[in-house]
Amino acid sequence: MASTVEDTGTARPVPAGSRFGGSGFGTAARPVRPTGVPLRTRSFFGGIEMTVQTVPDxxxxxxxxxxxxxxxxxxxxxxxxxxxxxxxxxxxxxxxxxxxxxxxxxxxxxxxxxxxxxxxxxPPAFLRLYVEDADEVHRRAVAAGGTSVTEVTHLFFGDRVGRVRDPFGNLWWIQSRVEEVTPEEMERRLVDPEFVAAMAYVQSARFFPEQPSAE
Missing domain, CATH: 3.30.720.120 (Signal recognition particle alu RNA binding heterodimer, srp9/1)
Structure with a gap:
């Protein structure tokens, strides 16, 4: 089975692969999509040529x-x-x-x-989740069994951000953009006591519970 990739008119060989990478189902081997270029792969299976979309819908x-x-x-x-x-x-x-x-x-x-x-x-995963209402989703994540790491806080760059550790140890940043902040206003907020305190709060939080004492 062989494949070639077409981008700007130049075809180059690429290794065949499966999208089920990392889980024991093989390793994905996909070309990086250049900006603005819709990649298509010409694949040959049993002598039959077919064209497929390299990044699935x-x-x-x-x-x-x-x-x-x-x-x-x-x-x-x-x-x-x-x-x-x-x-x-x-x-x-x-x-x-x-x-x-x-x-x-x-x-x-x-x-x-x-x-x-x-x-x-x-290993813990760290994921950011943009939502319409960070406060509501934060409450729901805690009610479902998660632990609040930081309460939802308005930060200097215009997002309300809270963090939840799920029951499996993964960290979720739950965010909503609530305002568009100009570079000038963002710079001003970096020394604004209210926003300085807000950032100090989120930066001081412990992501994970402290380990048991060795004593």
Missing amino acids: GYTTVTPWVLSHDTAALIDYLTDAFGALELPGSRFVGADGRIGHAEVRIGDAIVMMFDIDPTIPA
Whole structure:
């Protein structure tokens, strides 16, 4: 099976790959889309040529992974907290019962996830979520079982920002743009006591619970 990519009229060979990268389903190998250039791939399967879109509909250039020991429970939390929708047909379950791949849509973005080896600590993911009402979504994320790391705070660049740690240790920045701030006003706010205090508050927060004492 071979593929070529067309961009500005020059075709170059690219490795074939699967979109299910990082979860045991292969490694994705996609060309980077140049700005303003709609890439198309000419692929040959069994001697039949077909043209495909290199970035599937609904996907953006960057798609985050969230690794967990309980992906099913993580999906339930994201559904309750952020209105996530699991993509039909995206969940693959292995013979051991662990989820090897799943995808959810939150707003206009897709988040991928899978169960990792239970003997390996799950690394925390850090994600920013833009929403219409940061206060309401922050409350909902906490009510669903998350822990508030910082309450929603109006910051100097024009966003209201709160942070929640979900039950699986992932950090979510929950933000709403509430005003457009000029560079001049932003510079003024950097020394405004109200905004200085607000930034000091969010910067002083601990992302994760303190480790148990060794004593």
